[in-house]
Amino acid sequence: MSKLNLPLEGGCRCGQVRLKISAPPILTMACHCTGCQKMSASAYSLSAAIPADAFAVIDGEPVIGGLHGATRHYFCPHCKSWMFTRPEGMDWFVNLRPTMLDDASWFSPFIETFTSEKLPWATTAAVHSYETFPPMEAYEGLLQEFAEQAVR
Template sequence: MPTLSLPAEGGCRCGRVRLKISAKPLLTMACHCTGCQKMSSSAYSLSAAIPADGFEITKGEPVIGGLHGASKHYFCGYCMTWMFTRPEGLDWFVNLRPTMLDDPAWFTPFVETWTSEKLPWVTTPAAHSYVALPAFEEYDGLVAEYAGSQA
């Protein structure tokens, strides 16, 4: 299995917005909620929780799209690629769509969420599955377990 080499760069489909990460993900996920299905035009969305200080936009200006609610979903304003999300009140990380990286081969979801809304034929290799979201107090243990699995 390939591993993530840092720093890692990536960008949207058209290349007008580029980004760089210099920190390992805290956690990797697949979300099966119907909102992510619609925004990703797929069966689920993928994300890697990157520490905010290890994430930067290096070219272009992403725009806010999606529902314009508590969580801010950022897109390329030209090709409309959904690139990352900044959840409100959780400013210490950015949920990057890992396929934005030039080499996403290292990515495997460790957690899958909203399985109550997943399409019946979908499977992932995630180690942990949740009908909705993990309880807030479970995240520290999931992050620690994920870090240990990546060592």
């Protein structure tokens, strides 16, 4: 990964919703689940877990889309870009779609999840792969390993 020059700003495809991050991610991911495939219209979705206090919507008003469940998926109300997710019960971070940032050249997925549902040809540069999500006891080590290798 290349150097991360913070703060970084970004926005949806049409530019009506803008956001800003002021801290590096605590983990980066690619998810191969069929839900992410459908929501991203791609082989997988990309995420950068950003500390919640380092994430801000600075212009516009994103709307909730996707499944409209306890985990909230936020989209631009105009162009419908899937911008970020606030996972249920994990208020301390926001899962940002890193390609919403004006410069995503630093991004590389550190883990990939739901490889049990991946398309046969889909590959990533992830260091760790999981058939579903990593077991809860693995996260501490993953976060520490990512922090040691992370962009700054």
